[in-house]
Amino acid sequence: MAWLLLALPVPLAAIAAAQQSLVTAPQSVEFFEARVRPVLASNCYECHTDQRNGGLRVDSREALLKGGRRGPAIVPGDPDNSLLMQAVRQTNDALKMPKGGRLAPAEIDALAEWIRGGAVWPAAPPATTVSTSVPRAAASNTVAGARAAAYAITPEQRAFWSFQPIRRPAVPAVSHGTWPKSDIDRFIVAKLEHEGLAPVGAADKLTLIRRASLDLTGLPPTPEEIDAFDKDDSPESFAKVVDRLLASPHYGETWGRLWLDVARFGEDDYRSLDPKGRGHNPYPNAYLYRDWVVKAFNDDMPYDHFVKAQLAGDRLGDDGRARTLPALGFLGLGPWYYDNGAVEITRADERHDRVDVVSRGFLGLTVGCARCHDHKYDPIPASDYYALAGVFLNTTYHEYALAPKKVVDDYKAQDKKIENKEKLLDEFTKTESTQLAQTLALQASKYMRAAWRVTGEPKEEVSKVVDAEKLDFELFDRWIKFLAKPPRFYPYLTKWQTMLTGGGSKAEAQKLADQFQALLLDVLFERKEITEENDIIKAKALPGTRKKEPAKLPSDFVTNDDFCPGCSLELKSLPIERQNLWTDVFQRDLQEGFDPAQQMDRVKPGLLVFRGWGLERQLAADRRRYVDALRQDIEALRKAQPPRFPFVHGVADVEEPVNLHISKRGNPFNPGDEEPRHFLSVLSDGPPSGFTTGSGRLELAEAILRQPIAMRVIVNRVWKGHFGTGLVDTPSNFGVTGERPTHPELLDYLAQSFIDGGLSIKKLHREIMLAAVYQLGAAHDQKNFEKDSGNRLYWRATRHRMTAEQIRDSVLFVSGALDPKIGGPSAPLTPSYARRTVYGRVSRYKLDEYLQLFDFPSPNLSAEKRFATTVPLQRLFFLNSDFMQQQGELLAKRVAGEATTTGRVQKAYRLIFGRAATDAEVRAAIQYLSTEPMKEYEERKAAKEAGGAGRAGKAGKAGQAGGAGKTARAAQAGRA
Numbered sequence: 001m002a003w004l005l006l007a008l009p010v011p012l013a014a015i016a017a018a019q020q021s022l023v024t025a026p027q028s029v030e031f032f033e034a035r036v037r038p039v040l041a042s043n044c045y046e047c048h049t050d051q052r053n054g055g056l057r058v059d060s061r062e063a064l065l066k067g068g069r070r071g072p073a074i075v076p077g078d079p080d081n082s083l084l085m086q087a088v089r090q091t092n093d094a095l096k097m098p099k100g101g102r103l104a105p106a107e108i109d110a111l112a113e114w115i116r117g118g119a120v121w122p123a124a125p126p127a128t129t130v131s132t133s134v135p136r137a138a139a140s141n142t143v144a145g146a147r148a149a150a151y152a153i154t155p156e157q158r159a160f161w162s163f164q165p166i167r168r169p170a171v172p173a174v175s176h177g178t179w180p181k182s183d184i185d186r187f188i189v190a191k192l193e194h195e196g197l198a199p200v201g202a203a204d205k206l207t208l209i210r211r212a213s214l215d216l217t218g219l220p221p222t223p224e225e226i227d228a229f230d231k232d233d234s235p236e237s238f239a240k241v242v243d244r245l246l247a248s249p250h251y252g253e254t255w256g257r258l259w260l261d262v263a264r265f266g267e268d269d270y271r272s273l274d275p276k277g278r279g280h281n282p283y284p285n286a287y288l289y290r291d292w293v294v295k296a297f298n299d300d301m302p303y304d305h306f307v308k309a310q311l312a313g314d315r316l317g318d319d320g321r322a323r324t325l326p327a328l329g330f331l332g333l334g335p336w337y338y339d340n341g342a343v344e345i346t347r348a349d350e351r352h353d354r355v356d357v358v359s360r361g362f363l364g365l366t367v368g369c370a371r372c373h374d375h376k377y378d379p380i381p382a383s384d385y386y387a388l389a390g391v392f393l394n395t396t397y398h399e400y401a402l403a404p405k406k407v408v409d410d411y412k413a414q415d416k417k418i419e420n421k422e423k424l425l426d427e428f429t430k431t432e433s434t435q436l437a438q439t440l441a442l443q444a445s446k447y448m449r450a451a452w453r454v455t456g457e458p459k460e461e462v463s464k465v466v467d468a469e470k471l472d473f474e475l476f477d478r479w480i481k482f483l484a485k486p487p488r489f490y491p492y493l494t495k496w497q498t499m500l501t502g503g504g505s506k507a508e509a510q511k512l513a514d515q516f517q518a519l520l521l522d523v524l525f526e527r528k529e530i531t532e533e534n535d536i537i538k539a540k541a542l543p544g545t546r547k548k549e550p551a552k553l554p555s556d557f558v559t560n561d562d563f564c565p566g567c568s569l570e571l572k573s574l575p576i577e578r579q580n581l582w583t584d585v586f587q588r589d590l591q592e593g594f595d596p597a598q599q600m601d602r603v604k605p606g607l608l609v610f611r612g613w614g615l616e617r618q619l620a621a622d623r624r625r626y627v628d629a630l631r632q633d634i635e636a637l638r639k640a641q642p643p644r645f646p647f648v649h650g651v652a653d654v655e656e657p658v659n660l661h662i663s664k665r666g667n668p669f670n671p672g673d674e675e676p677r678h679f680l681s682v683l684s685d686g687p688p689s690g691f692t693t694g695s696g697r698l699e700l701a702e703a704i705l706r707q708p709i710a711m712r713v714i715v716n717r718v719w720k721g722h723f724g725t726g727l728v729d730t731p732s733n734f735g736v737t738g739e740r741p742t743h744p745e746l747l748d749y750l751a752q753s754f755i756d757g758g759l760s761i762k763k764l765h766r767e768i769m770l771a772a773v774y775q776l777g778a779a780h781d782q783k784n785f786e787k788d789s790g791n792r793l794y795w796r797a798t799r800h801r802m803t804a805e806q807i808r809d810s811v812l813f814v815s816g817a818l819d820p821k822i823g824g825p826s827a828p829l830t831p832s833y834a835r836r837t838v839y840g841r842v843s844r845y846k847l848d849e850y851l852q853l854f855d856f857p858s859p860n861l862s863a864e865k866r867f868a869t870t871v872p873l874q875r876l877f878f879l880n881s882d883f884m885q886q887q888g889e890l891l892a893k894r895v896a897g898e899a900t901t902t903g904r905v906q907k908a909y910r911l912i913f914g915r916a917a918t919d920a921e922v923r924a925a926i927q928y929l930s931t932e933p934m935k936e937y938e939e940r941k942a943a944k945e946a947g948g949a950g951r952a953g954k955a956g957k958a959g960q961a962g963g964a965g966k967t968a969r970a971a972q973a974g975r976a
Helices: 012-018 028-044 063-067 083-089 103-118 183-194 205-217 223-231 237-247 247-261 287-298 303-315 321-332 343-363 382-393 405-441 444-455 463-471 472-482 491-501 506-542 576-586 612-616 621-639 697-705 707-725 744-756 761-769 782-787 804-815 850-855 872-878 884-896 903-914 919-929 933-945 952-972
Strands: 395-401 546-548 569-570 646-653 660-663 669-675
Touching: 028 103, 028 405, 083 103, 083 546, 103 237, 103 707, 183 287, 183 744, 205 223, 205 237, 205 247, 205 444, 205 761, 223 237, 237 247, 237 761, 247 287, 287 321, 287 646, 287 744, 303 697, 321 395, 321 646, 343 646, 343 660, 343 697, 382 395, 382 660, 382 697, 405 576, 405 612, 405 621, 405 919, 444 472, 444 491, 444 506, 444 761, 444 903, 472 491, 491 576, 491 919, 506 576, 707 744, 707 761, 744 761, 804 850, 804 884, 884 903, 903 919
Parallel strands: 546 569
Antiparallel strands: 395 646, 660 669
């Protein structure tokens, strides 16, 4: 058996990211933690820790020295004779590891250097252990199986850079004496000087104001704002621009949207069903959370209150409670999944979503990776995951009314009356439908014989058979289609179809029809008996017993009479073939690819099942009158019902909180020890204190805000929003597999300044933007580029793509169509919708096509960054979309007042680019316009409006390129 197996491959980029650190001696602990442990953890631990493939463990120096069946894995000081190196170098045919392919050369070299340096491995001191307040009963009860009873966190793990306290670093002395404008610049230039680089020149004033405007408000500056800044020669001119932009209400729209990416904001559920039958579950007032976030940024809400409000706004006291309740949408608008019969798994998935968005969003740690086992890289045991998940076990969805109590009570009372009437109608029609189906089963033979007459040989006319046999036409049509089905789900139609293809006689058809009716009645009565038996079994179960429905098929056995709470019941059911027959005839039409999450009212009814008018036309007159009376009552109650009171989608604590049990291997059906609710062990001084107030959400928020890592995370997000890359370019992963900070001292300097500034994000913006590094130009420098092609040391400004929101909003802005209204309900992003894109509806179920096209992040997961793609459809949008046509026409009207063509071209350039057109650009524009491109455009537009095609359709692309395309291409240009 092989003794070193790659069972869990990790992307090379993740491994590389985990190795980024200063080069240290191979004999040092730092070298091991940065260069060796990540390689072993990502390639070897899965099979060579608990599993001991080949008898080998690789998670300690002693285990490697002991080795496996082939002997010691390492010989300290001698990599060439170490079996580990023979395996990873693949020089030994019997030991080619890992199985998934060769390690990277740098990884192999690191292992060799480590062994050559003596194979230093930091000792895990026995005193430094972390255990929760509930002791582990036995090693076999831990989530990892055979691990030790307490999870040990080593001093080296606690010494990881992102867990350390924030200390204001000394500002470095630099030789670029005149370039730095602030201490931020001194940290930047010190690193540049160390690497032999130098910053390029500053950006011109036009570039600077466009950069600042797009960064802070998502909109370009107006010509008037550009002129005012250009004429202002005072040293404070740019500071005035920054202050004006930070005071703009459009600031909150832009930076609030960045936070909504992290919060995975969506206005419905992708994998949920609406109980009122509207498909995916909508959140009609989700916009209140979005508007709260926008306002929080505009008001410069201190970050500590921003965090507390979103995690526990309902627990902050009565003072201002109504203002913070919308913030609970951070949790309340998360997914609440359709359970599909697996309630435990569904609830576990919901808790996982909350743990993930909270830990990555506020702490930059991937705690979700510890759901099934201890975290493979970071010192986060599975017990910590379940301690946090326990907080959300005790947190439920709740709608907070934003109306007086009497208004709410009146609405609910009327709604209850409607619900009762609807329930009565539903139960009545279901009963009638069931009874009708059972009655129609007695006519199965009659309809099958009639079907033979129109499908067998010789074929008779359907209408004549219907009239002669006095058949129901709709039911007869169903029988014909049913009997033609391929016998995929059960074999009972095989004989019938064989008889038809073989030209069977009337007597054969009669015989098979009678047999099928007898079978149908047998299945119907057998199903009824099983249902009655299952009802008795469930009635005898003690409270707390979980019922597994439907049972595994086939499961034709008798269960015991008594059950303990927490046990599971296995209920009886029909054998699979008979169950499918019952389903297809008496429940729903069995089709390939049936989705259990599909709305039931969109599923075709079974062969003998009638609903709606199909059912009512077959009811007796008195029963039809009863149905009509119920419907009239419901309609009258609805007319009398007042409008639904406004409410907030949020969360609340359960009345009696309980602790969550660890799920072994992440399986909620395999519970282990109970885990009290508490904070992460590695971020606690000693054993973490338990959360004892309600669910623990407020205590969790307070614990987060005490962490230095939380301050580093938010500061890094703001930095990334300005520069396109973060000082840590994995903004939601500050753990071992995340990127190391390019400027750790600067990150701590900014974090400390943020704390000293009262946790004001606007002050942080101002400090960053007034630094010389923010105001750099984007000029190329070959020497710098050769050493730092990715500009990670910030020697120049990096141009980056405008976001989907910035593109669309800028087009509306320059055309003069933008509606500046702040807040309010969301709406679809139709071509005529003139409000900012942040107010467009964000659907998890079906994301808007424009947003998808321009790399809007999925609202199903917390997004740490947006990725830019370049695809042909983006260009086609600018050339052919109705939105761009409309905005191109509006821009044309806006410049039409100029007396000359040159004047119109110049004004268009001023509006779009913020500058005058050059002589060459004016000549090119006039030459283009002389070809009368708008004539073809208007012809195509007229043909489209008239529903025609012809020549105008062929000329459409060229016309749109001329009429709207140039405007679009200008709007597409990135932020400098």
